[in-house]
Amino acid sequence: MSEIILNRIFGPPERILLDTDTGRVNPMENTDQRNPTGNCCVLDSGIAALYVEKGVLYFQLNANRWDMASSILDMEYWHVFDKKNTIFSVDGIQIEYPAWWRDDPCFEPNLPEYDEVEDYLGYIYAVKQDEQLRLNLTNGWSNP
Numbered sequence: 001m002s003e004i005i006l007n008r009i010f011g012p013p014e015r016i017l018l019d020t021d022t023g024r025v026n027p028m029e030n031t032d033q034r035n036p037t038g039n040c041c042v043l044d045s046g047i048a049a050l051y052v053e054k055g056v057l058y059f060q061l062n063a064n065r066w067d068m069a070s071s072i073l074d075m076e077y078w079h080v081f082d083k084k085n086t087i088f089s090v091d092g093i094q095i096e097y098p099a100w101w102r103d104d105p106c107f108e109p110n111l112p113e114y115d116e117v118e119d120y121l122g123y124i125y126a127v128k129q130d131e132q133l134r135l136n137l138t139n140g141w142s143n144p
Contacts, residue, residue: 004051006040010120016040018049023062037141041120045095052141057134059124068134077125081109088121
């Protein structure tokens with residue numbers, strides 16, 4: 001079993017221990033002073049996490065995990081505007097959920113979006129698309 005320390009974002013701020021084998025999470029003791037090596041978000045469909053382990057940047061969804069630098073990693077993110085939903089897909093695992101802008105009366109679909117700011121899986125998709133960001137995160141979380 002390998003445990004990774006993560007900061008929870010898009011929810012109450014807290015540090016969490018992720019068991020990378022099972023995808024299960026547990027809160028950390030306040031007395032534990034170790035630094036996080038990634039972040040995570042609790043979704044309706046489980047836990048999603050982005051972290052560094054042994055110098056490799058991983059995305060984990062429950063018990064499944066992927067090397068973010070892999071050239072064969074198939075990741076997609078898009079909106080279904082008429083249903084006001086978002087779809088995130090990684091290597092055939094697809095999640096459909098309410099779009100972050102669903103209840104925003106000022107949302108304009110033709111303007112640049114804030115997916116990576118408002119939606120954790122939008123952030124994950126943005127990280128996958130940006131090699132320099134992946135490198136910066138890997139370096140930052142490898143040396144906390």
